[in-house]
Amino acid sequence: MASRHPALEGYTRYRAVGQLAFLLHRITGLGILLFLVIHIIDTSFVYFAPELYDEAIQIYRSIPFMIGEIFLVWSVFYHGFNGIRIIIFDLWKPEWWEKDIAVKSVYWTLALSILAWLPAAYIMGRAIIENHFMGG
Amino acid sequence: MKVTLKVFRYNPETDQRPRYDIFHLEADPNDRVLDLLEKVKAEHDGSLAYRRSCAHGVCGSDGMRINGRNRLACKTLVKDVGTTIVVEPMLGLPVQKDLIVDMEPFFEAYRKVMPWFINNDPPPEKERLQTPEERARFDDTTKCILCACCTTSCPVFWADGSYFGPAAIVNAHRFIFDSRDQAAAERLSILAQEEGVWRCRTSFNCTEACPREIQITKAIAEVKRAIITGRLD
Ligand code: HEM
Numbered sequence: 001m002a003s004r005h006p007a008l009e010g011y012t013r014y015r016a017v018g019q020l021a022f023l024l025h026r027i028t029g030l031g032i033l034l035f036l037v038i039h040i041i042d043t044s045f046v047y048f049a050p051e052l053y054d055e056a057i058q059i060y061r062s063i064p065f066m067i068g069e070i071f072l073v074w075s076v077f078y079h080g081f082n083g084i085r086i087i088i089f090d091l092w093k094p095e096w097w098e099k100d101i102a103v104k105s106v107y108w109t110l111a112l113s114i115l116a117w118l119p120a121a122y123i124m125g126r127a128i129i130e131n132h133f134m135g136g
Numbered sequence: 137m138k139v140t141l142k143v144f145r146y147n148p149e150t151d152q153r154p155r156y157d158i159f160h161l162e163a164d165p166n167d168r169v170l171d172l173l174e175k176v177k178a179e180h181d182g183s184l185a186y187r188r189s190c191a192h193g194v195c196g197s198d199g200m201r202i203n204g205r206n207r208l209a210c211k212t213l214v215k216d217v218g219t220t221i222v223v224e225p226m227l228g229l230p231v232q233k234d235l236i237v238d239m240e241p242f243f244e245a246y247r248k249v250m251p252w253f254i255n256n257d258p259p260p261e262k263e264r265l266q267t268p269e270e271r272a273r274f275d276d277t278t279k280c281i282l283c284a285c286c287t288t289s290c291p292v293f294w295a296d297g298s299y300f301g302p303a304a305i306v307n308a309h310r311f312i313f314d315s316r317d318q319a320a321a322e323r324l325s326i327l328a329q330e331e332g333v334w335r336c337r338t339s340f341n342c343t344e345a346c347p348r349e350i351q352i353t354k355a356i357a358e359v360k361r362a363i364i365t366g367r368l369d
């Protein structure tokens with residue numbers, strides 16, 4: 001339905017390749033920020049509330065959190081690569097904003113971020129299995 | 137072929153909320169979406185409201201969202217969009233009726249960049265000369281027909297209508313990089329304001345939407361660069 005919030009309707013229903021990168025960049029950026037804030041708070045427990053610190057560390061070792069971290073790593077890769085793409089295009093090669101090149105660059109960045117992420121995902125996934133299912 | 141046309145309907149004066157009307161039509165694959173709207177208006181529902189004038193992609197009055205993307209209805213063939221066609225007004229400008237949006241905020245931003253030729257030197261005998269290279273420098277941005285397909289596809293504009301938007305920047309670019317014009321510095325300082333080019337998040341929805349295939353995001357990047365360096369090369 002047409003909403004009264006053009007941004008919400010646009011983000012969810014408008015069809016464009018460039019918007020995909022825009023949304024992923026924003027979501028991953030906010031995701032990393034959220035994680036960083038949580039991490040700063042729980043680390044500060046060492047000083048302010050040492051008894052809570054150990055509990056926080058336990059949460060980091062839980063399965064959902066570790067799976068979340070695997071996606072966090074992808075977010076960092078995607079946000080970093082896409083950020084570099086934007087910086088190169090905008091500051092150095094404006095002619096690369098031409099439609100065909102720009103569309104391709106979105107797919108390339110996505111592929112690159114997944115490629116870079118796979119080894120890390122493998123190592124982290126293996127750690128989850130070893131720690132939780134193999135009596136590690 | 138048979139097509140299903142789903143059209144956004146809304147009359148703010150009488151309707152509580154928008155609705156979609158569905159029309160089953162017989163169409164030729166080479167018909168344009170505009171032809172379907174004309175058919176609905178002539179044969180099914182005369183109250184359907186939309187803008188169109190030239191019907192040949194030059195006046196810029198029938199920009200609308202067709203299957204989720206901004207396009208000109210008169211330049212969009214049925215065979216290119218499929219047999220189920222959803223037609224909705226452009227986003228981010230107030231709907232006046234059905235597919236007609238209020239273009240005034242769009243033109244207000246356009247006027248802010250002073251989209252007219254400025255040169256206070258006494259006019260020469262004949263025309264003001266310019267080399268082919270100088271003319272080519274801004275050729276791309278002369279093609280704009282002010283259809284608003286770009287500005288209303290821009291995620292930044294949706295979120296905040298005070299952003300000048302890509303169309304205004306395209307039309308500023310057309311004069312900023314014209315060697316005969318003398319107000320580049322003034323236009324650049326306007327575009328360096330809070331509502332100007334730095335709002336652009338480079339998502340290039342605008343470039344994808346432009347029916348004139350203007351390389352809008354590139355033009356915006358050139359303006360950004362001119363603001364940073366103060367050079368117009
Ligand atoms: C790997 C290094 C990083 C690079 C190269 C990078 C690059 C960028 C760039 C170029 C932008 C502007 C994008 C635009 O113009 O639309 C941006 C936006 C942003 N970044 Fe980063 N960034 C990095 C790390 C981070 C980190 C660690 C965080 C979180 C703490 C973060 C959070 C954000 C957020 C929230 C935005 C705003 C997104 C938006 O406006 O949609 N970034 N980043």
Ligand code: SF4
Pocket residue numbers: 289290291292293301302335336337338339340341342343352353356
């Ligand atoms: S490139 Fe800039 S102006 Fe164009 S749609 Fe994206 S944010 Fe808007």
Ligand code: SF4
Pocket residue numbers: 196279280281282283284285286287302303306345346347348349350352
């Ligand atoms: S730049 Fe293209 S999409 Fe934008 S108003 Fe001009 S013609 Fe329309």
Ligand code: FES
Pocket residue numbers: 187188189190191192193194195196197198199208209210211
């Ligand atoms: S009716 Fe003139 S551009 Fe489509």
